[in-house]
Amino acid sequence: MPQKKAAAARRSPSTPPSSPSPRSKSLPHEVRIIGGQWKRSRLPVADKPGLRPTPDRVRETLFNWLASIAGAGGGELPGWHCVDAFAGTGALGLEAASRGAASVLLCEQDAALVAQLQAAKAKLSAEAVRIERGSGLAALERAPAGSLDAVFLDPPFESIALYEPALRAAARAMKTGGAVYLEAPRRWSDEELAALGLVGFRYLKAGAVHAHLLRQAANGTA
Secondary structure, three states, rough: HHHHHHHHHHHHOOOOOOOOHHHHHHOOEEOOOOOOOOOOOEEEOOOOOOOOOOOOHHHHHHHHHHHHOOOOOOHHOOEEEEOOOOOOOHHHHHHHHHOOEEEEEEEOOOOHHHHHHHHHHHHHOOOEEEEEEEHHHHHHOOOOOOEEEEEOOOOOOOOOOHHHHHHHHHHHHHEEEEEEEEOOOOOOHHHHHHHOOOEEEEEEEEEEEEEEEEEEEOOOOO
């Protein structure tokens, strides 16, 4: 009997069985490029609070949408000029460059993430990519009107105040026939978008992510 009690003590709740590390449930530590010349290339993801790489399924759908606008086969974006305004891992902008974009500006404020983006650019020999440490909103505001084919907006979900000015700046900088991709913690209404000169073109929800592909409203930008 004492032996049974001792065995029970060893299995008591005070010494729970080992469980997976919290890191195993955290964000992935790498992302992969889905299409284009660097297809299947894997890039590291820093362990940073608030960093949310766009899921593979969402990125694949997004670039199929964009390719339908570009009118090119194979999911390509030949000759496009793009800005990834809150680059983070750079997954969106690097995917665009892999698919033939002529120029891609990656904007990021975090120094460690900028260093990671520089390393990714070097690894891929991504000559069309330019990396800038600073405000993505400021970069959009100084871009010439009607100069961009695609703008990627994936700011931190908690940075609510960034969304409206970033959308407004993107709408101004976008070419007629271009597109703005918005990733947000909620779905933006038609009325909200119309006030910024934009209209919803495609939409999907994946978990907490609300993915919008937006185009210019018929009456032009706000």
